[in-house]
Amino acid sequence: MTESWATFGADLHLDLTAGRGLRAGLTEALREAARSGRLAAGTRLPSSRTLAADLGIARNTVAEAYAELVAEGWLTARQGSGTRVAERARPRRPAATAPVRRPARKGPAYSLIPGSPDLGGFPRAAWLSAARRALTDAPNEAFGYAADPRGRIELRQALAGYLARARGVYADPERIVLCAGFLHGLAVLAGVLRARRVREVAVEGYGLDFHRDLLVRAGLRTRPLGVDGEGARTGELTAAAGAVLLTPAHQFPTGVALTPARRAAAVDWARTTGGLILEDDYDGEFRYDRQPVDPTPWQLGERRNSRQRLPVGALQALDPDRVIYLGTASKSLAPGLRLGWMVVPPGLMEEVTAAKGFADWASSTLDQLTLAEFIRSGAYDRHVRRMRLQYQRRRNELIARLASEAPHLRVSGVAAGLHIVLELPPGTERDVIRSAARQGLALHGLSYFRHPDAVGPHADGLVVGYGTPTDSLWSGALDALMRALPAP
Incomplete structure (x- = not known):
């Protein structure tokens, strides 16, 4: 059977030296390719017939060039293995001074820094099973360029049901926009705010510096609200701020929940001023309110009637037209998935999708389909x-x-x-x-x-x-x- 040039991958891109005979030019070109390392040791070369056909020269010319380079040790030729670049044909590099050895930095043996889940707890087997099912059921168009900046409808539908059930969010799949984590979503919203000529965003007096830095880099000032045992002091909000970033279910880092009165104050501010509330529900799934605070309730500064406390739902339910809900899989699964979501008020959808872009380039389609299957199957809840x-x-x-x-x-x-x-x-x-x-x-x-x-x-x-x-x-x-x- 005629040996196809495609069998050997890409063209060798040999540069035959002008003014020399064909055999000499070919020999030198192959020698230089091996010497420089462009043809790595062990690389299989095309047969003499195939290379001759590609170069438009006689097969004997190629065979003679190969034989000369085998004799010199640049190539090897074995029955059944073909002609290959010899292992000894290593590229020569100029001598260099010994690198300066810097002592290796030894990181801490332990970390109790907040903000990350136990990565060892990632459900590898269950995720792999969901990925197999998602891959099997995925339509062919899912492997093309995604045209909807909101993300895959399968995941948006699964999230709509889950968020309504678990967090009390009013979430129509048509109003969910998928993103590559909270920071990506915040960056998109910062662009929307700037386009609306917002100049100032209120933030909690304690929070993550890189959230504030992102807003500042987008050209927005951040003004801190006081934080106490009832959460952010939303009564301090003024008309100067066009938006406020809150962690109402579990203030980060103080850990307090925003009280009903302060939730109402935030919503009233938004309705009165036309401002927007950006709700970061970063670890909403991990609440322990239904269990008594044990073993030292006297020490915790918590109310004794912890058995009667109900889990704190999302602020978004108070006014879905003024609150943008943001959540991610970073704490519940792993930050490396780069999967997050926004539930956007109807009046903002056009602006948000335009700011995100005309193609969903931010997260893998297969990961979106896998998470959708993971949620639908009940594996996420488990x-x-x-x-x-x-x-x-x-x-x-x-x-x-x-x-x-x-x-x-x-x-x-x-x-x-x-x-x-x-x-x-x-x-x-x-x-x-x-x-x-x-x-x-x-x-x-x-x-x-x-x-x-x-x-x-x-x-x-x-x-x-x-x-x-x-x-x-x-x-x-x-x-x-x-x-x-x-x-x-």
Whole structure:
């Protein structure tokens, strides 16, 4: 059978030296390709017949060039294996001075930094099963260029049902826009706000600096709202702000829920001024309100009637026309999936989709279809329940250790999420962070999350994330934390 040139992949792109005989030119071109490393050691060359046909020269010319290079050691020729670039044909590189050896940076052995789930808990087997089903059932057009900037309808439909059931969100699939995580969604909304000539966005006085930085880079000023035991002080909102970014179900990092009165104040502000509320429901699935706060309710600064408290739903339900709901799979599954969603008011859909772009380039179509199947099959609910129990167990172990070994320190923000706040004596936060570092433990203090323009007294404390460590590191992280805490 005639050997096809396509069998050998791409063209060799040989540059035959002008003014030389064909055989000599071909020999030198192949030699230089092997010498320079452009043809790597072990590369199989086309047969003499195929290369001759490609170059338009006699087969004997190619055979003679190959034979000469085999004799020189640049090529090897074995029956059944074809002609290949010899392993010894390594490219010659100019001598270089020995690289300067820098000591390797040794990271902390443990981390209790908040904001990340236990990545070891990712449901690999269940996700793989969902991916197989999604791949089998996917229509052919799903593998083309996505034309709808809102994302795949399959995932939007699955999310609409889930968000209504689990978070009380009014979510029509036509109003859901998929994005590559919260930051992507916030960037899209920042563009919408700028196009609306908004100049200022109110934010919580404690929050993530890279959220504020993103807004600033988009040309928006951020003005901090005070935060206390009832959440953000939404009564401080003014007409100067065109939008406000809130974490109402579980304020990050203080851990308090926005009270009904302050929720109502935020909605009233939005209706009166025409402003928008951006709701970050970053860990809404992980609430422990239905269980008594155990084992030390007296220490936690929480109300005793925790059994009667109901899980806090989304603020969006109070006014779906003024609140943009943002959620992600980053805490419930893994941030590496880069999957998030926005539930957008009808009057904003055109602006949001235009700002996002005319093609859904942000996240993989297959990942969207897999998550849709994962939700529809019930695997998502089962995974969230399993992780909720694991995180609740860790929270209880953390609180029990603190009650036993540091009873003089007050704990708050325990009703939900993946972290607690541990209050410290005034002036001790920095020393405790340094002490933790000496124990090989990474920690963030409350001051790390404070807005630079925030006013009022600054409380010392630690924001202890109990979701981050794997099970194998959890015990060691707890021990390191206890060693770093100040004595009474």
